[in-house]
Amino acid sequence: MTDESATVFRALADATRRQILQDLHAGELTAGAIASRFAISGPSISRHLSILKAAGLVAERREANRIFYSLVEDRLANCVGGFLSAVCPEQVVLRRRRGRDSRKAGAS
Amino acid sequence: MTDESATVFRALADATRRQILQDLHAGELTAGAIASRFAISGPSISRHLSILKAAGLVAERREANRIFYSLVEDRLANCVGGFLSAVCPEQVVLRRRRGRDSRKAGAS
DNA sequence: TCAATGGTTAGCTATATGGCTAAATAGCTA
DNA sequence: TAGCTATTTAGCCATATAGCTAACCATTGA
Numbered sequence: 001m002t003d004e005s006a007t008v009f010r011a012l013a014d015a016t017r018r019q020i021l022q023d024l025h026a027g028e029l030t031a032g033a034i035a036s037r038f039a040i041s042g043p044s045i046s047r048h049l050s051i052l053k054a055a056g057l058v059a060e061r062r063e064a065n066r067i068f069y070s071l072v073e074d075r076l077a078n079c080v081g082g083f084l085s086a087v088c089p090e091q092v093v094l095r096r097r098r099g100r101d102s103r104k105a106g107a108s
Numbered sequence: 109m110t111d112e113s114a115t116v117f118r119a120l121a122d123a124t125r126r127q128i129l130q131d132l133h134a135g136e137l138t139a140g141a142i143a144s145r146f147a148i149s150g151p152s153i154s155r156h157l158s159i160l161k162a163a164g165l166v167a168e169r170r171e172a173n174r175i176f177y178s179l180v181e182d183r184l185a186n187c188v189g190g191f192l193s194a195v196c197p198e199q200v201v202l203r204r205r206r207g208r209d210s211r212k213a214g215a216s
Numbered sequence: 217t218c219a220a221t222g223g224t225t226a227g228c229t230a231t232a233t234g235g236c237t238a239a240a241t242a243g244c245t246a
Numbered sequence: 247t248a249g250c251t252a253t254t255t256a257g258c259c260a261t262a263t264a265g266c267t268a269a270c271c272a273t274t275g276a
Contacts, residue, residue, distance in 0.1 A: 006123055012191075013121035014264080015114055021195050031223055044265055046224055065222050065273040077192065077199035083120075084188055084200075087129050091185035092192075093201040122234080139253055152235055154254055173243040173252050 005079040011055035012080070016040065017048050021057060021071060028061070028070035113187040119163035120188070124148065125156050129165060129179060136169070136178035 011017055020034055035045040049069060052058040056075045061068045077094065084092040119125055128142055143153040157177060160166040164183045169176045189202040 009117075009120050009123075009126065012117050015117075016264090018117065018191065022191075025195050032221095035223090040264090041266060042223070043225080043267080047264080050224085062272090067223065071195070073196040073199055077196050080188060080192055081200045083126065083130075084185065084192075087133050087179070088181040088185050091181055091203050092189050093203060095199050095201060124234090140251095143253090148234090149236060150253070151237080151255080155234080158254080170242090173250095175253065 005083065007055040008057060008075070008079040009083075011051050011057055014048065014051075016045075017052055020045075020048060020052065020069075021076065024058065024069060024071040028068040030066045030068055032066065034069065113191065115163040116165060116183070116187040117191075119159050119165055122156065122159075124153075125160055128153075128156060128160065128177075129184065132166065132177060132179040136176040138174045138176055140174065142177065 012021075016038060019038075023029060023034065023037060031046060031049060032042070034049070035042045038045060049058065049060075052069075053060060057072055058069045059072050061070065081092065081094040085094055120129075124146060127146075131137065131142065131145060139154060139157060140150070142157070143150045146153060157166065157168075160177075161168060165180055166177045167180055169178065185202065189200065192200040193202055
């Protein structure tokens with residue numbers, strides 16, 4: 001919890017990974033489908049996906065011989081939105097957080 | 109505009125820089141005052157500040173022989189909040205953006 | 217069991233990053 | 247001008263990052 005968001009911000013530092021997250025907003029995609037959207041090699045995309053997964057920003061689901069990746073919106077919203085709330089709370093509003101600390105979010 | 113937020117996300121990738129931004133939320137600070145909060149050398153902090161400045165996340169103001177740094181909240185909110193709005197709009201709300209598209213923000 | 221497809225892991229290279237110390241610059245004050 | 251404080255710039259070093267190709271699992275289907 002303390003500094004655990006570091007992996008998230010590190011993951012967001014790369015433009016390809018940010019684009020992957022954006023692409024996943026429309027719905028889950030296979031690794032191959034994701035790779036086909038970029039001009040870089042499959043293995044490189046695979047590594048990007050593993051970084052996103054390690055950061056908790058995506059989840060994977062295996063079906064037959066392909067792997068579907070999907071966005072973990074809560075994770076992104078909580079980490080990044082949490083940071084924004086700490087640095088410029090006047091400009092951003094987090095919608096009620098779901099999950100582990102939903103009961104603490106009693107503020108107006 | 110296009111991919112100009114890259115410098116912002118790159119700047120946010122480092123924990124020291126995120127902490128500096130957070131510290132600046134309380135008000136402007138001199139480079140020395142900022143440096144004294146960390147266990148790393150002054151020159152290193154100076155470089156972090158130049159990266160934040162290049163990203164447009166902080167502004168500097170010279171007074172006598174010290175330099176005061178201050179947070180540029182709009183920049184942070186627009187870049188990062190803009191990304192969140194694109195990836196997980198259901199979870200985050202951007203309060204009215206000031207500046208270039210303020211007239212489009214007719215919401216309450 | 218073999219081959220084909222979809223992905224990942226290994227190993228390599230080049231560049232970027234972040235930290236340090238030493239030296240330079242900026243702005244006072246004597 | 248000299249000297250002092252505040253901060254940045256210049257080099258240097260070690261590690262991290264991102265890309266590539268080649269090789270290795272995993273799953274399905276003949």
